[in-house]
Amino acid sequence: MIPYGRQSLDQADIDAVVEVLQSDWLTQGPTLERFEVAMAARVEAGFGVAVCNATAALHIACLAADLGQGDLLWTTPNTFLASANCGRYCGADVDFVDIDPLTWNLDARLLARKLEVAERDGRLPKVLVAVAFSGQSCDMRSIAQLATRYGFTVIEDASHAVGATYAGRPVGCGEFAAMTVFSFHPVKIITTGEGGMVMTNRPELAERLRRLRSHGMTRDPVHMDEPSHGPWYYQQVELGFNYRMTDIQAALGLSQLNKLDAFIGRRRALAARYQAALTDLPLTLPCAQTEAESAWHLYVVRLQTERLTLSHREVFEALRAAGIGVNLHYIPVHLQPYYRELGFTSGDFPEAERYYAQAISLPIFPAMSETQQDYVIEQLRRLLTTGKA
Template identity: 85%
Template sequence: MIPYGRQSLDQADIDAVVAVLQSDWLTQGPTIERFEQAMAARCQADFAVAVCNATAALHIACLAAGLGPGDRLWTTPNTFLASANCGRYCGAEVDFVDIDPLTWNLDAVVLAAKLEQAERDGTLPKVLVAVAFSGQSCDMRRIAELAERYNFTVIEDASHAVGASYAGRPVGCGEFAAMTVFSFHPVKIITSAEGGMVLTNRPHLAERLQRLRSHGMTRDAQQMTEPSHGPWYYQQIELGFNYRITDLQAALGLSQLDKLDEFIARRRELAARYDRLLAYLPVTLPSPQHEAESAWHLYVIRLQTERISLSHRQVFEGLRAAGIGVNLHYIPVHLQPYYRDLGFAEGDFPEAERYYAQAISLPLYPLLSDEQQDHVVEQLRRLTEE
């Protein structure tokens, strides 16, 4: 089976993890800080806070932004559950903004109209989670302008977009978002086995993120409510979580970061090759977002179902039967039972629903060979021409 995505590990990655295993630190040691500093430098950000996974990163980013009961978080319906669930973890209401029919990202035009109505209704969001779907940023320049006008905090969920760029700068630089979240899950661009990170340029956010990931406690005397009792002393300032990453994971992530340019180059090569090979099939190919250079975590096509005799499901299952582990990113979040129970229904976000009825994620990862890619294309051709 050719999977839709997988990690790319080499001996250097193994050696990096073994070195930590042989050191004095397995959990909260110096490798975490080195990983954070390296990622911040790569993204031209001032601060980076590593955590156990990207869902935890989104959660504490929302808390750092002050999201709580009575507030609202907006995001796209075309994303993984965590982009919305992070708002619910904070006790906030969640709503969605439909997707652009070309880029399949949150539509900034629809967002502007929804914000205008929300201002009249007194229902403006406190946080917008802008998802860089498939590795490509949204129209972040326009979103940042809207955030300034309507006074909400932008968190870019760039779980797919490590190594991507927008407006000529690395995603994560902080120019268009208060905080940026990365994921290091094995199928993402680089991996730490599990892991996530929040990047920001704002010292007060970084300080709170660091505290929230570790039980809400501090050893910094300046944050304490009374003088220290001694070198052992710490205080819990607020309710936090055990969202810490380990030195073992950070060592793997740091080693993987050395290969990021190589990984991105191969992903872009494969994406361009798909563009050429699929150009004459009855499918809609990914479209570039203005100013965005994708990291190509996913290569998603949409079946032109009106030109194909087989159904969406039949093509999907036919590819699986041919040994191709295609996937579908994503089921619109508002159609999940949990969100239906909150009042959402079919027809609420029609563009995301049309997308879901046609989308298929094809295999894309650095170790995918040209021969394997040719097999994917040939099987897709066969199924769409039946």
């Protein structure tokens, strides 16, 4: 089975992890700090705060933005559940903005229209989670301008976009978002096994993010309500969580970061081969967002189902039967039973629903060979041209 994505590990990664295992620190130690500093330097951000996974990163980013009961978070329906759930963890209400039919990212034009209505109704969002779907940023310039006008905080969920650029700068630099979240899950661009990080340029946010990831504790006298009792003393000053990343994970992340350019280069080469080989088929291929250069975490095509005799499911299952581990990113979040219980229904976000009825994620990962890719292309071409599963 050719998977849709997988990690790429080598002996240097193994050696980095073993070195930490043989050291005095296994968690919240010097390797973690080095990883945070290295990631911040790579993306031109002031600070990085590493946590156990990107869902935790989204949660504490929302808390650092003071999202809470009675507030409103908006995001895209075409994303993983965590981009919306992070708002619910904070007690906030969640709503969605439909996707651009070309880029499949949150549509900034629809966002502008929805904000006009929300301002009139007195129900503006406090946080917008802008998802860099498949590795490509949204129209972040327009979104940042709208944030300034309407007063909401932008969190870019760049779980797919380590190594991507927008407006000529690395995603995560903080030019267009107060905070940016990265994921280091094994199928992502680089991996720590599990892990995530929040990037920000604001020291007060970084300080609070660090406190929130570790039980809401502080040893800083500035934040205590009485003098320290001694060197052992700490106070819990707010409700926090145990979202810490280990030095073992950070060592793997540091080693992987050294290979980021090679990983991105290979992904872009594979994406270019797909773009050239599939252009004559009844497919809608990925379209570039203005100013964005994708990291190509995913390569998604949309079947032009009106031109096909096979159904979306039949194509998907035939590719799986041929040993190709295609996937589907994503089921629109508003159609999940939990969100239906909150009042959402079919037809609320029609473009995301059309996308879902047509999308297939094809394999793309750095270790994928051109022979494997040619086989994927050959099998997809056979299905779409013969109409036989």
